[in-house]
Structures are given as C-alpha cells and as structure tokens.
Amino acid sequence: MKPHSHILVIRFSAMGDVAMTVPVLQRLVKTYPHLKITVLTKPFFKPIFEEVPGVNIVTADVKQKYKGIFGLWKLARELKLLQLDAVADLHNVLRTKILRFFLFFFGIKSAVINKGRAEKKDLTKLAPKIIKPLKTTHQRYADVFAKLALPIDLNSPITADKHSLPQLLKTQLKDYRKWIGIAPFAAHKPKMYPLSKTEEVIAQLDASGQYDILLFGGGKKEKQQLDQMASRYQNVYSMVGKLSFKEELQTVSNLDVMLSMDSGNGHLASIFNIPVITIWGATHPYAGFAPFQQAPKYQLLPDLEKYPLVPTSIYGNKEIEGYEDLMESISFVEILNIINHLLEKNE
Known part of the structure; x- marks a missing residue:
C-alpha cells in the first residue's frame, strides 16, 4: 500500500472482538501516520473506535437500514464514494463477505482475517487432548494489515490517557x-x-x-x-x-x-x-x-x-x-x- 492510501477496516461485533482491534489500530496509526483509515462498525461500538486517534468512523445498522443483500449493496455504493484503496476485513462472516464482493465489483481489493478455525477445533477436542498456545486474535488482526503491505509491531509502546470521570x-x-x-x-x-x-x-x-x-x-x-x-x-x-x-x-x-x-x-x-x-x-x-x-x-x-x-x-x-x-x-x-x-x- 502507498503511504497515503485509504483503507476500510470492518468489524461489526462482538464487543470483546471489537475492543481487541483497538491496540492493533493504534499501532497501525502510529506506524503509518499518513495512512487514511475508515472503520466500519455498528453504531453502539463507535465509542470504542474513538480511542484510536485520527480514524474516521462509519456506522451501519445492518439489521435495519442496511439489512439483507439489497441493504449491503446500498452500503457498498455509499462506501465506494469514500474512494477506498483497500479493505481489511477483521470479521469475515457472511455479511462482510457479501460486502467485500460488492466492493471488489467496484475494483477495491481486500484482505481478510484467518480465524484459525481448524486449529481451534483441535484445541477443544476432548481426545486426544493437545494443549498449545495458538496465534492471538491481535496478531491475526495484524496479519490482515501485513497482507496489505502494512506490517506493524504489536510490541510498539502506546500511551493510554485517562478520560475525565463522569x-x-x-x-x-x-x-x-x-x-x-x-x-x-x-x-x-x-x-x-x-x-x-x-x-x-x-x-x-x-x-x-x-x-x-x-x-x-x-x-x-x-x-x-x-x-x-x-x-x-x-x-x-x-x-x-x-x-x-x-x-x-x-x-x-x-x-x-x-x-x-x-x-x-x-x-x-x-x-x-x-x-x-x-x-x-x-x-x-x-x-x-x-x-x-x-x-x-x-x-x-x-x-x-x-x-x-x-x-x-x-x-x-x-x-x-x-x-x-x-x-x-x-x-x-x-x-x-x-x-x-x-x-x-x-x-
């Protein structure tokens, strides 16, 4: 990716998985300060992504306004207007696969998370039991950006400021x-x-x-x-x-x-x-x-x-x-x- 590219990051749910994107995106922003990043998520999760400085946040109610195939087509057409260069799909479910297909139709390439389903299935097998650490979800997110030629170091330090108390x-x-x-x-x-x-x-x-x-x-x-x-x-x-x-x-x-x-x-x-x-x-x-x-x-x-x-x-x-x-x-x-x-x- 070029330093001034514009990427769309998709993660709709669930709360824990959404929260896990934040330290990854914070380091992406720090590593590539001229990269333009738009995050696509559910309206409820907007405050989480506001913890990432400089990202644009687009919310989509995929159960109402953008429901079903026609709703996702409408969403894809709206996203096309953002002049995106690539998509980082950190969710990889049917909804995001359809959305990625529509964006590909507009000439926008994508990279997608490998959830490691097979190795996770092996980890939870009752017999034979083989216990070993798998790749972290944070690293799986980082791997998506590496596929877009945007490698990041998750050990890079980030300062987290306290907010004013309600x-x-x-x-x-x-x-x-x-x-x-x-x-x-x-x-x-x-x-x-x-x-x-x-x-x-x-x-x-x-x-x-x-x-x-x-x-x-x-x-x-x-x-x-x-x-x-x-x-x-x-x-x-x-x-x-x-x-x-x-x-x-x-x-x-x-x-x-x-x-x-x-x-x-x-x-x-x-x-x-x-x-x-x-x-x-x-x-x-x-x-x-x-x-x-x-x-x-x-x-x-x-x-x-x-x-x-x-x-x-x-x-x-x-x-x-x-x-x-x-x-x-x-x-x-x-x-x-x-x-x-x-x-x-x-x-």
Whole structure:
C-alpha cells in the first residue's frame, strides 16, 4: 500500500472482538501516520473506535437500514464514494463477505482475517487432548494489515490517557482510594465464576475500607443482581443503567485494576493499559482471546489436573458432563491475593 492510501477496516461485533482491534489500530496509526483509515462498525461500538486517534468512523445498522443483500449493496455504493484503496476485513462472516464482493465489483481489493478455525477445533477436542498456545486474535488482526503491505509491531509502546470521570461518579468515588472494576458476568455459564464466590471477593475488598469497587454488566437481570449486591456494601457501586456506554469507557480508563471473566470488559480495560485479571472456565487463553499484553500469571484457570479436558470450547457455549463445577476449583483467596499484589505494585 502507498503511504497515503485509504483503507476500510470492518468489524461489526462482538464487543470483546471489537475492543481487541483497538491496540492493533493504534499501532497501525502510529506506524503509518499518513495512512487514511475508515472503520466500519455498528453504531453502539463507535465509542470504542474513538480511542484510536485520527480514524474516521462509519456506522451501519445492518439489521435495519442496511439489512439483507439489497441493504449491503446500498452500503457498498455509499462506501465506494469514500474512494477506498483497500479493505481489511477483521470479521469475515457472511455479511462482510457479501460486502467485500460488492466492493471488489467496484475494483477495491481486500484482505481478510484467518480465524484459525481448524486449529481451534483441535484445541477443544476432548481426545486426544493437545494443549498449545495458538496465534492471538491481535496478531491475526495484524496479519490482515501485513497482507496489505502494512506490517506493524504489536510490541510498539502506546500511551493510554485517562478520560475525565463522569460527573455522577465524581460525587461518589474517593480520589484517595484505589478503584477496582469487577465484571462478574459472561455470555455463557461455563465461563462465569459463581456469583457467590465473586461476592466473597467483594466482601473482603469492601471490608478493608481501602477501595471503591465498581460493578459492570448489562441487561435487566444483571442490573437487578448487581444493584442488590452493591446495596449490601458500603464501598460498592453498580454501574449498570447509570452511565452511557461512552461514560462506562471513561470510567474504565480510571480503574486501577479490572477483574473480568473471559468477556468484553477485560478487553476494554486493556485498551487503557489497566491490569486485568481474567477468570477462565471452559475456555482457555491459549485460544488467543486473552486481553492485550496481560501477564499469563493473571489468567486464572480451573484445576487442570481435575479438569484436564479444558478448554472444552472456544466461546464457552458447551458444557460437558462432570465439568459443571469447574469454576469452583478457582480459589477466591487466590483472586484477592492477585488484586492486592497488583494494587501494591501500582502504588
């Protein structure tokens, strides 16, 4: 690609995968300052891509305005007007394949992510079990740009600035305390730490009187559960339903540490170089979905001697017999020790 080329980067969902594009794009911008970059995504995810300086963001509601073949044709015609030189498809699903075909019809070439489906299938096979680290999703994204002759170094340092704290929280949180984010939910039960054990962590942290604990989640049921949990403690606050998504990102940028499942919140925190502790259940960081440049010692796994078939799935949507309680094998004391270690380290 020429230094002044214009590329379209496509990633519609999901939140964690979208968040993982940010450190890659930040380094792309830094490496090629004259490259023009337009990101195509869903409207909800716009605040995430606003963390990448200088990119143009185009949002498309692919379930309404741009629904179906004719909607994607309309979108392709609108994108053609941007005078694109190439497309980097970081999603590679049916919708983006159709869109790429239409853009190819207009003479715009593309490069697409290799998701490594075969090797991920091998990793989650129950027998024979071969555990080895696969290429990270961040590197898979970077490989797409390398195909467009835009190689990047993911180890290139990037400064992540804190945002101003939303006004609502300025009146609640104490500046002299450390702020701990906890995101206790996941899309699937096999990768979610039991809420009762998460609450044991919260109770111990609250009792110390040294921290403000912020709970993150989404949806009506999660809101109810986290509101009830927060009401039982003096220094615990549920963020659900109180902030816009942009304000949530601003809040996350001010955390001292984030405790998350294998879910999007850990990836959001890593955008801002926040230390992230990730609790893994049926999934495994070797599949390539660990938060960006977080130390392996902060990736907490079940007892692999007791549960040797982990990972049993890539997305945590498969539960196998005898593995229903695998998360119980992760000690809440171990989680507390790591949180305290990280907070002491950052003093």
